[in-house]
Amino acid sequence: MPHSRTEAGRALLLDDARFDRHCPPGHHPERPERLTAARAAIDRSEVRFARVPPRMATDEELARVHTPRYIDKLATLRGQHGYLDPDTYVSPESVDVARLAAGSLVAMVEAIVGGPIAKGVALLRPPGHHARPAQAMGFCLLNNVAVAAAHARTLGMARVAIVDWDVHHGNGTQEMFWREPGVLYLSTHQFPFYPGTGDVDEIGEGDGKGYTVNVPLAAGGGDGVYATAFERIIVPVLSAYAPELVLVSAGFDASASDPLAGMDLSAEAFGWMARALARVADASAGGRVALVLEGGYDLAALTSGLTCAVRGMLDETATELPRAPDDQGVERAAAAAKKAWAIVE
Numbered sequence: 001m002p003h004s005r006t007e008a009g010r011a012l013l014l015d016d017a018r019f020d021r022h023c024p025p026g027h028h029p030e031r032p033e034r035l036t037a038a039r040a041a042i043d044r045s046e047v048r049f050a051r052v053p054p055r056m057a058t059d060e061e062l063a064r065v066h067t068p069r070y071i072d073k074l075a076t077l078r079g080q081h082g083y084l085d086p087d088t089y090v091s092p093e094s095v096d097v098a099r100l101a102a103g104s105l106v107a108m109v110e111a112i113v114g115g116p117i118a119k120g121v122a123l124l125r126p127p128g129h130h131a132r133p134a135q136a137m138g139f140c141l142l143n144n145v146a147v148a149a150a151h152a153r154t155l156g157m158a159r160v161a162i163v164d165w166d167v168h169h170g171n172g173t174q175e176m177f178w179r180e181p182g183v184l185y186l187s188t189h190q191f192p193f194y195p196g197t198g199d200v201d202e203i204g205e206g207d208g209k210g211y212t213v214n215v216p217l218a219a220g221g222g223d224g225v226y227a228t229a230f231e232r233i234i235v236p237v238l239s240a241y242a243p244e245l246v247l248v249s250a251g252f253d254a255s256a257s258d259p260l261a262g263m264d265l266s267a268e269a270f271g272w273m274a275r276a277l278a279r280v281a282d283a284s285a286g287g288r289v290a291l292v293l294e295g296g297y298d299l300a301a302l303t304s305g306l307t308c309a310v311r312g313m314l315d316e317t318a319t320e321l322p323r324a325p326d327d328q329g330v331e332r333a334a335a336a337a338k339k340a341w342a343i344v345e
């Protein structure tokens with residue numbers, strides 16, 4: 001009997017022990033133990049995964065979103081300890097680890113586009129969404145998701161969507177695709193908050209105008225606020241865009257117990273959001289969707305949130321969430337999004 005897809009693996013998994021070699025010089029929330037917590041979620045999900053062979057990103061792949069000068073600057077930091085900004089450290093192997101994270105995500109995108117497995121989970125460090133074209137920022141050295149999205153475009157994907165539910169705004173990703181209609185950037189985030197960007201009037205420019213959609217939410221928002229934001233803005237805009245690939249900047253720092261942020265999500269909310277995005281991917285993208293780890297600094301919440309997200313991405317059901325129909329943040333974001341996306345009400 002031929003092997004079925006289920007026997008070969010239901011989803012792709014990207015992970016590598018070398019990601020643990022990006023080590024802070026002392027106490028720091030972005031630490032190797034985060035991946036131990038994420039790996040526990042993979043075990044707990046009881047999903048059979050097929051592994052993506054990790055590899056380094058090439059200069060050419062990085063240069064689609066980062067400047068050559070920045071890539072050269074990072075290379076000079078090999079073997080060193082230091083801080084690139086008050087938050088963002090490098091250890092001796094960090095530059096190579098960051099290149100491995102970005103390159104392996106490129107490999108996962110190639111595998112997803114090539115088929116037959118359409119869904120993936122990327123456990124990687126350092127995270128990426130704050131990394132700017134020419135600057136490390138906010139624990140991020142290279143913008144993994146952006147490198148992967150840019151690569152997908154070279155593989156013939158006309159419309160790639162990045163949905164960023166990390167509690168922080170992905171300023172780096174937004175900046176990289178600011179004028180690019182071929183990559184839709186959608187973000188929910190606590191606001192006002194680090195890094196300060198992500199208000200509703202940031203919508204892109206030129207050909208990219210309207211292809212950046214920000215949903216800034218007041219501190220304290222929980223499952224109902226996120227479900228309402230997804231139902232009113234994220235899912236309708238994403239569906240109207242009809243992406244051929246959906247990449248999720250999957251941070252788990254909007255969890256109620258996260259030490260760095262002030263949102264109030266349950267673990268189940270991540271399952272619901274993943275299911276909502278997978279439904280859109282199933283409708284327009286041949287099911288192609290990948291969860292890419294960004295933030296999440298409470299280890300238990302990272303494990304439970306990622307477990308739910310993996311199951312939500314792959315299963316037909318997810319725990320139903322309440323709604324918060326009168327949330328002012330969602331109202332404000334919907335009013336702004338409506339100008340570019342008539343489907344938003």
Ligand SMILES: [Zn+2]
Pocket residue numbers: 166167168251253294295296
């Ligand atoms: Zn974050």
